[in-house]
Amino acid sequence: MSELLLILGPLGAAIGAACWPDERTRPWFLPVTGLVHALIAFGLLLWPPATPFHAWLGYDPLARAVLPAVSLLFLACAAYGVPYLRLRAERPNRLFVASFLAGLGLLSAAHMARHLGVLWIAAEAVTLACVPLLHFNNTPRAFEATWKYLLVGGTGIALSLLGSFCLGYASLHGGGAGDLTFTALMAQGPGLSRPWVLIAWVLLVVGYGTKMGLAPMHTWKPDAYGEAPGIVGAMLAGGVTTVAFTAVLRVRAVVQAAGAGVVADRTLLAMGLFSMLLAALFLLSTRDFKRMLAYSSVEHMGILSLGAALGGPGLWAAFFHVWNNSLTKGALFLTAGNLRRAAGGRTLDEVRGLSLLTPRSAMLFVAGLLAVTACPPFGPFFSELLILKRALAAGPPWVAGAFLGCLLLAFLGLTRLVFAVVDGRPPKAARPMDPRFRETVAILLPPLGLLLLALGIGLATPEVLREAWTAALRQLAPTP
Amino acid sequence: MNQGLNLLVGLAMGLNLVALGTGRLPSLIRLAAWQGVVLGLMPLVIEAEWRVMTFVVATATVVMKGLVIPALLRRAMRTANIDRDLDPLIGYLPSLLLGAAGMIGAVAVAQRMPLLPEHHESLLVAGALASVFSGLLLLLGRAKAISQVCGYLILENGIYLFGLLLIHSTPLLVEGGILLDLTVAVFVIGIIVDRIQRAFDTLDTRKLTVLRE
Numbered sequence: 001m002s003e004l005l006l007i008l009g010p011l012g013a014a015i016g017a018a019c020w021p022d023e024r025t026r027p028w029f030l031p032v033t034g035l036v037h038a039l040i041a042f043g044l045l046l047w048p049p050a051t052p053f054h055a056w057l058g059y060d061p062l063a064r065a066v067l068p069a070v071s072l073l074f075l076a077c078a079a080y081g082v083p084y085l086r087l088r089a090e091r092p093n094r095l096f097v098a099s100f101l102a103g104l105g106l107l108s109a110a111h112m113a114r115h116l117g118v119l120w121i122a123a124e125a126v127t128l129a130c131v132p133l134l135h136f137n138n139t140p141r142a143f144e145a146t147w148k149y150l151l152v153g154g155t156g157i158a159l160s161l162l163g164s165f166c167l168g169y170a171s172l173h174g175g176g177a178g179d180l181t182f183t184a185l186m187a188q189g190p191g192l193s194r195p196w197v198l199i200a201w202v203l204l205v206v207g208y209g210t211k212m213g214l215a216p217m218h219t220w221k222p223d224a225y226g227e228a229p230g231i232v233g234a235m236l237a238g239g240v241t242t243v244a245f246t247a248v249l250r251v252r253a254v255v256q257a258a259g260a261g262v263v264a265d266r267t268l269l270a271m272g273l274f275s276m277l278l279a280a281l282f283l284l285s286t287r288d289f290k291r292m293l294a295y296s297s298v299e300h301m302g303i304l305s306l307g308a309a310l311g312g313p314g315l316w317a318a319f320f321h322v323w324n325n326s327l328t329k330g331a332l333f334l335t336a337g338n339l340r341r342a343a344g345g346r347t348l349d350e351v352r353g354l355s356l357l358t359p360r361s362a363m364l365f366v367a368g369l370l371a372v373t374a375c376p377p378f379g380p381f382f383s384e385l386l387i388l389k390r391a392l393a394a395g396p397p398w399v400a401g402a403f404l405g406c407l408l409l410a411f412l413g414l415t416r417l418v419f420a421v422v423d424g425r426p427p428k429a430a431r432p433m434d435p436r437f438r439e440t441v442a443i444l445l446p447p448l449g450l451l452l453l454a455l456g457i458g459l460a461t462p463e464v465l466r467e468a469w470t471a472a473l474r475q476l477a478p479t480p
Numbered sequence: 481m482n483q484g485l486n487l488l489v490g491l492a493m494g495l496n497l498v499a500l501g502t503g504r505l506p507s508l509i510r511l512a513a514w515q516g517v518v519l520g521l522m523p524l525v526i527e528a529e530w531r532v533m534t535f536v537v538a539t540a541t542v543v544m545k546g547l548v549i550p551a552l553l554r555r556a557m558r559t560a561n562i563d564r565d566l567d568p569l570i571g572y573l574p575s576l577l578l579g580a581a582g583m584i585g586a587v588a589v590a591q592r593m594p595l596l597p598e599h600h601e602s603l604l605v606a607g608a609l610a611s612v613f614s615g616l617l618l619l620l621g622r623a624k625a626i627s628q629v630c631g632y633l634i635l636e637n638g639i640y641l642f643g644l645l646l647i648h649s650t651p652l653l654v655e656g657g658i659l660l661d662l663t664v665a666v667f668v669i670g671i672i673v674d675r676i677q678r679a680f681d682t683l684d685t686r687k688l689t690v691l692r693e
Contacts, residue, residue: 121657131668140679144688150669162639168646178649193594223691
């Protein structure tokens with residue numbers, strides 16, 4: 001039953017935070033909940049619970065393979081949230097803290113959802129819980145970003161619901177008894193009505209792909225990530241995208257069991273490479289370092305999708321990459337928040353010489369850049385290497401070539417922008433630094449911790465994680 | 481039973497076309513509300529024997545789609561004090577023609593899809609596809625934020641129509657969760673519309689162009 005605590009704990013904490021009377025002490029709800037959540041998630045990683053076949057919610061191998069990464073990311077964001085909300089003492093934080101905690105509970109629920117309908121409900125509730133977080137800054141730009149997020153995201157929500165219904169009808173038409181758990185759907189396998197399965201796949205991949213941010217459904221991402229506070233951007237890029245990816249994987253397993261796995265893999269391959277290419281091109285032209293992180297996220301979603309399309313060891317590497325993506329994106333978004341606050345701007349035109357203004361954050365940002373562009377010995381290097389190896393072994397040769405080309409372009413785009421803002425002298429006419437801003441340990445430690453974890457997971461991947469990813473692989477593609 | 485249901489689905493499809501042709505915001509909101517009421521009545525026609533949960537779902541749908549959401553939109557419209565004309569990006573006549581073409585296409589597609597014997601005579605699939613198409617058309621073809629929300633409502637109504645095919649197999653708990661999610665979604669959208677109006681002094685989404693590459 002302890003796995004249900006992962007959902008109910010944060011939701012209860014959200015209610016508690018909403019009722020808590022004191023603005024100054026309320027942010028402490030975040031790290032306390034995050035710590036308890038992480039302890040339970042890792043406890044369950046080490047001692048996995050048994051999941052009944054027809055359970056609607058369960059800490060099954062797939063949830064076990066990725067949820068602890070999201071939990072770690074949340075813990076770091078929550079630890080950063082306390083000093084962040086102290087800096088933003090002028091804004092009431094009741095809604096923010098409550099939504100952030102509720103978001104964690106719903107994220108856990110969506111990871112653990114084993115029922116088509118429950119997955120949709122939880123995943124969409126996550127989307128809605130993020131809305132108050134996105135416009136926390138209360139600026140017109142933030143509202144514009146929120147509106148685009150709602151409009152594009154809402155259409156994605158609607159299409160994934162239609163897709164869920166279509167998959168349900170595929171089961172019904174194939175003589176199913178109306179059990180819409182993923183295990184039951186996979187067991188029905190070839191009995192599912194093929195035309196309906198294909199329609200469902202298209203709608204679901206577009207719907208959940210919108211939330212993941214796969215091109216061409218990524219249009220909300222740069223705006224939302226650019227305007228949201230750093231900790232929100234980190235959770236969106238490392239947590240919400242992960243949920244959407246697991247949703248796509250659960251659906252793909254059903255489609256594969258229905259005998260249309262080749263079609264599914266081709267879709268994922270095309271969308272993955274397209275996302276990588278588009279992101280790389282935008283990375284070469286953008287002038288805003290927070291929007292840059294959004295395009296980098298689109299690129300990494302492309303990598304995940306490509307890994308999943310290649311199957312077998314590729315999918316295993318994609319699980320590895322989920323962890324790397326969560327850890328490095330978290331570190332980058334948190335330090336980007338520091339830099340933006342110190343520099344008072346986010347574009348090349350306003351910001352230069354950050355290595356003089358905020359030396360420690362700038363150093364972390366450069367280290368994060370090296371991690372996210374897959375420089376050894378950070379984790380992303382190893383996961384991307386494994387995907388490349390799989391692409392060379394299983395895919396046509398041009399796939400590996402395109403993969404490497406996009407990575408190279410993205411590397412050029414990212415380094416161009418990062419070194420332009422870090423190097424040089426601060427512009428003379430720069431706005432004076434926020435007087436309350438200091439590079440304290442409290443705002444440096446969370447991103448540093450995430451980066452060290454990304455380094456550690458690359459140098460010595462723990463055996464328990466390897467085993468968890470293998471188990472998730474077995475769950476998604478059971479050998480007959 | 482099928483006759484009554486088909487009558488209601490036909491009514492909903494007709495409302496789609498009227499919504500595409502209308503040029504006034506209040507009437508667009510009213511049409512979306514009426515469509516919601518029509519949809520809410522459908523579970524009562526489908527079920528052979530009435531159970532308590534059927535009544536609950538039907539009542540909740542009628543109240544939410546027919547009363548609460550339109551009231552929210554009307555409030556936003558009044559406080560925003562916006563011009564009642566719709567400013568189409570796609571003109572009314574082209575919208576109507578596209579909508580009609582979409583309807584014919586929907587019927588043609590629905591005929592080709594493999595359906596269970598009890599759904600052969602039903603217009604549900606065709607109605608669902610037509611509503612989804614009309615909703616998307618309104619979403620893309622109207623500039624005002626509130627009219628886009630109406631488009632979203634009609635899109636959602638189409639999905640609800642499709643969901644009725646599964647009414648016997650999906651647990652009502654799931655149906656209830658879906659209804660709750662969608663209601664919260666529209667509620668949140670309503671709040672954001674209000675904030676946008678205050679921040680930008682307009683609800684014309686063409687003016688939301690600060691953020692771009």
